Amino acid sequence: MEDLKKRKLEETVGNAEFSSLEHLRTLLEPLPKPQLVDLLARLGSQYPSIAEEIKSVASADPVNRKLFVRGLAWNTTSETLCAAFSVHGEIEEGAVIYDKATGKSRGYGFITYKHMESTKAALKAPSKIIEGRMAVCNLACEGLSGSSTTPDLAQRKLYIGGLSPDITSEVLLNFFGRYGDIEEGSVAYDKDTNESRGFGFVTYTTAEAAKKAIDDPDKTFGGRNIIVKLADSHRNKMMQAQVSPAIPSMPYPVAAGYPQPGKPHGGVAPVGYAYPQALGSYPASYPSPTTAHASYASQPQMPYPHQVIGKKDATGLHPITPAGMGGYPYYMAKQ
Known part of the structure; x- marks a missing residue:
């Protein structure tokens, strides 16, 4: 008999330790939130006192x-x-x-x-x-x-343009309520004057209602022809309109003296053109253009196309200097 009492006492003490607040907290902390919510919901449905405690804590937040x-x-x-x-x-x-x-x-x-x-x-x-x-x-x-902000908002929100200034938000919502339940909507007003800006928005609870409003051929409201379309498409159009237009193509500026397309050469070297390319080839052994330029800069200049032919050099070529080329020679075999 004493052994039975002793065993019951040990079980009671053990259960008390197992159900202590600290021990229960240790058991609950690792559990994920959804599991804790489910556990408390089930306990609250079974025990009214727990339900009241849950309501009290939630309402305090x-x-x-x-x-x-x-x-x-x-x-x-x-x-x-x-x-x-x-x-x-x-x-x-x-x-x-x-x-x-x-x-x-x-x-x-x-x-x-x-x-x-x-x-x-x-x-x-x-x-x-x-x-x-x-x-x-x-x-x-x-x-x-x-x-x-549900994913299908783009299919439910409409832009209403061309509104009469005397159309209020309430009138707007009453008119478009014929197509279905409206979640929200308003006429757009100017912040400074509080006057209508001539357009508004209506968001339906379903995409079907929005489609009915768009497909209705009668687009007359308040004595005016109005615009009814998806607000998202209107926003995209406005964004495109704000993009700067492409820069028009301009002809590339050509310095004076360069030949223009379809026009003969004027015979005058471009202003500031001090180092033109050679008009002919010359042997690799001949002095560089810089050296040649220095050597023949003193030769007399004559109007183009006349040429000045120098003495025959060791290469058998004759230095020729066209007018307007700044004394820069090119070489041409004697004909």
């Missing part, structure tokens, strides 16, 4: 409660932004971001809820009209990597 809101009007204030998102729950902090140099809105802001459930509710309807423009939100930790 602002990462799960902070939203990034883009597409705001330039005149939207922090108060207006908070009022628009307060429908989902109590807001801990909210602000529009302004440029430090100009003091103007940068078109985006942040909302931090007190409870994670409020953030989830806001994310279920990420697009909302604020002062006539569609603002879009996602978790701030995701930055711009939300749904609008």
Whole structure:
């Protein structure tokens, strides 16, 4: 009997050591994150106390409660932004971001809820009209990597050109909503004047809806003929237009005195041309051109094509100096 009690006591002590916080931490640390998430999810579903603990820890982290809101009007204030998102729950902090140099809105802001459930509710309807423009939100930790940057965005985002100045973002979205659900969209406004720039963008949730808008033969909106095409193709066109045009080909400048194509030689050596090539060949044993030039520089010059024929030298050739060649001789066998 005493042996049985002793064995149970040892098992209890052993289990206590095995389930100690430090020992459990040692077991959990090497496990990969997906496995830990799965383990905690299963435990939370089985034990309500663990589920509450998980919610409490997660809600304490602002990462799960902070939203990034883009597409705001330039005149939207922090108060207006908070009022628009307060429908989902109590807001801990909210602000529009302004440029430090100009003091103007940068078109985006942040909302931090007190409870994670409020953030989830806001994310279920990420697009909302604020002062006539569609603002879009996602978790701030995701930055711009939300749904609008999915791989098929190029097939869902449209450029709408030729808009009337009185077309607002809300009117634009209502008009193009006939083709399908819109993820985000807005008229482009000038930052300084807050007036329409005559174009806008619409991003559909599906590529099929975007294709319907493009294929619709009726391109009349607000009493004007508009342009509807993929925004990516418009961007590429704009980039090509910004590339400098090719430099036109220019004729290579030719110094005065050189023969022009299709024209006879003028008979005058180019200005500054002090060392022309020999017009004929000469024996390898004869002095170099430099030496020959020095030897015959003093010979009289006559207008071209007259020639000055010197005395016959040892090679049996006659030095000949054409006018305009600066006294530079070439050699020609006596005919």
